[in-house]
Amino acid sequence: MPITSSLNSYFVGPMGALIMSFISMSIVFLVIIGLMLVMKATGKLAASFDKKTIEGK
Numbered sequence: 001m002p003i004t005s006s007l008n009s010y011f012v013g014p015m016g017a018l019i020m021s022f023i024s025m026s027i028v029f030l031v032i033i034g035l036m037l038v039m040k041a042t043g044k045l046a047a048s049f050d051k052k053t054i055e056g057k
Helices: 013-056
Strands: none
Touching: none
16 A cells, blocks of 8 residues: 555545545534534523522522
8 A cells, every 4th residue: 555645635536525525514513513512501501590599589
């Protein structure tokens, strides 16, 4: 197996395009899932603070 001098030689042709699209869509969905988890955690945190302020009155 020859030693490749650069990484872009792996992503050549239709198969390379499919690999790059899979990588990019995976990153997009991981970011969306991460943002969803941050929103869920923020919502639960805000709800816990609301319960504490209602109980305190």
